[in-house]
Every structure is written in C-alpha cells, then in structure tokens.
Amino acid sequence: MANGQQKAQQNVDSFEVWKATQSDDDFLQIVHRGQLKRSEVAKAIGCGKSALTQNPILRESLENLETELRARGVLPPFTAESETVKSSPKEYDASQASRQLESRRLSQLEAENIELKAKVRALESRLERFGELSETLSEMGFMPR
Known part of the structure; x- marks a missing residue:
C-alpha cells in the first residue's frame, strides 16, 4: 500500500x-x-x-x-479581465442564500396563486349557473327546502 x-x-x-x-x-x-x-x-x-x-x-x-x-x-x-478575476478571490455574500430562498418561495407562491385564480374562476362560473337556476325556480314557484 x-x-x-x-x-x-x-x-x-x-x-x-x-x-x-x-x-x-x-x-x-x-x-x-x-x-x-x-x-x-x-x-x-x-x-x-x-x-x-x-x-x-x-x-x-x-x-x-x-x-x-x-x-x-x-x-x-x-x-x-480573467487575470484579475483569477488573482482576486470572490467576496462572500451572506445575503445570497436568503435571496435564493426568497426567490424559490416567491416562485412557489406565484404558482399557487395562479392555481387558486383558476379555481376561483371555475367556482364563480358554477355559482353563476346555479344562481340562474335558483332564480328560475323561484319565478316558477318551486322553492327548494
């Protein structure tokens, strides 16, 4: 060895x-x-x-x-430029990790927001349809219990 x-x-x-x-x-x-x-x-x-x-x-x-x-x-x-970059070390940025976390969280929240907006639109269209049905039934004299 x-x-x-x-x-x-x-x-x-x-x-x-x-x-x-x-x-x-x-x-x-x-x-x-x-x-x-x-x-x-x-x-x-x-x-x-x-x-x-x-x-x-x-x-x-x-x-x-x-x-x-x-x-x-x-x-x-x-x-x-590459010579100066090679000779001088890069400064440590302590806030970079938190910015990455915030960026990731922001993109997750934006995706969730888009999903929820689509769900709200679907529910509003269903509510509108059932509102018209309820109005028609009350005009005809049929009131659901």
Whole structure:
C-alpha cells in the first residue's frame, strides 16, 4: 500500500505519461471554459479531481501544460479581465442564500396563486349557473327546502 507521498508521485508520473501521449486535437476535445476539463484529466490519469488542486507538483504541471497549450494556440489566451478575476478571490455574500430562498418561495407562491385564480374562476362560473337556476325556480314557484 502506497503512502500519500508515493501516491502523489504516482499521480504526477501518470500525468506526465498521459501528457506525452496526447495530441493537440486530443486536448481540444477536453477544453471547457478556456481550460482543460479537470474531471476528464483526472479520469485519464486515474486519480481524483481533488488531486489536481491539492497536489502542488501536479497542479503546477497542469498549469504549465495549459500555458504551453495557450502559447501553441490550442487554448484561448487569457484576457486582462480573467487575470484579475483569477488573482482576486470572490467576496462572500451572506445575503445570497436568503435571496435564493426568497426567490424559490416567491416562485412557489406565484404558482399557487395562479392555481387558486383558476379555481376561483371555475367556482364563480358554477355559482353563476346555479344562481340562474335558483332564480328560475323561484319565478316558477318551486322553492327548494
């Protein structure tokens, strides 16, 4: 059984072998949002997706590969905006969860409102019909008990 460091090195070795056997067309097939799709890379080298971020050697090798692919024109180049987004972390918005809950609740209430309006319309039409029937019966002298 391999320990963590040995497994990490095995993943790096597997990545290097995989990288050497791929062509530009192979890389193009796994491009997603301007970078190599991490799940496909992990599947190809036989490791978990987390190894690509937690193993510093593997992470650096993958970043170097993507830089090399950008230089060769296989991957699209970074824009200035994507560089700033990558370097600055996203701020945590505490109210986002409550907004999502409120949005979900609002859509449920709107759906319920539409159903109830349809039910009210159906009942009003029935009431109108029975009101006319009751009026006709009272004019004829037949009053129901």
